[in-house]
Amino acid sequence: MPALILQKSQSEKESESENGGKNIVGTWHVSYTAGGSPFGEAFIQWHSDGTEWENIDFPVLGGNICMGSWKPVGTRHFSRNHIGWLYDNGKLSGYFTETETDEVAFDGNSYSGINDSKIYDLNSHLLAEVQGTSAATRISP
Numbered sequence: 001m002p003a004l005i006l007q008k009s010q011s012e013k014e015s016e017s018e019n020g021g022k023n024i025v026g027t028w029h030v031s032y033t034a035g036g037s038p039f040g041e042a043f044i045q046w047h048s049d050g051t052e053w054e055n056i057d058f059p060v061l062g063g064n065i066c067m068g069s070w071k072p073v074g075t076r077h078f079s080r081n082h083i084g085w086l087y088d089n090g091k092l093s094g095y096f097t098e099t100e101t102d103e104v105a106f107d108g109n110s111y112s113g114i115n116d117s118k119i120y121d122l123n124s125h126l127l128a129e130v131q132g133t134s135a136a137t138r139i140s141p
Contacts, residue, residue, distance in 0.1 A: 022048075023104045024070065024078050024111070027139040030054075032115070034132035044136070046070060052080065061090045068098070076104045078111075086119065094121045100134060109138045 024046045032039040042056035050069050058064040066084025073079045082098040097120075102113030112135045119128040 023076055023108055024072075024102070026141075028111070028136040029139055030134050030136040032056075032132055032134050034130050039130070039132055043139070046078075052082075054082070054084075061087055063087045066096075066098075073101070076106070078102045078104070078113075092122065094119060094127065096120065102134065102136075111136045 025048045026046060028044045028046070030042045030044050032042070040056050040058060042054050044052060044054045046052045050071060051067065052070055053065070053067045056064050056066070063084055063086045066082055068080055068082030070078050070080040078101070080098070080100040080102065082100065084096055085092060086094040086096055096117055098115055098117040100113050100115035102111045104111040113133065115132055115134055117130045117132075118126055119130070121127055
């Protein structure tokens with residue numbers, strides 16, 4: 001007798017993905033690395049409407065607030081697209097984009113992921129690219 005193979009319908013997969021968003025919503029303390037070295041620490045709020053904002057421990061005059069959007073790509077996997085302004089001693093000098101894919105732990109209290117940041121001047125010329133990782137812990141309300 002052939003083995004019974006159970007597959008989820010497309011609507012079950014979509015519902016599971018949508019409900020997965022509840023796993024990421026909240027406030028998190030995130031540590032970033034680049035090239036295996038510490039790169040920054042941030043507080044991130046992931047909102048239920050698919051938006052998020054971040055306050056990172058970079059100098060204020062260089063730019064340390066950014067925002068973005070996110071979407072679930074599975075029950076515990078999320079994709080984030082992020083953008084922020086950059087300043088040179090308080091004068092607007094460019095912007096950056098960051099894409100990130102994260103996986104929330106089964107207990108919902110941490111996540112980890114990989115990210116790719118691109119730094120541009122005001123004429124949209126790519127100046128640098130930084131690839132790294134993230135590790136986050138949920139901040140309880």
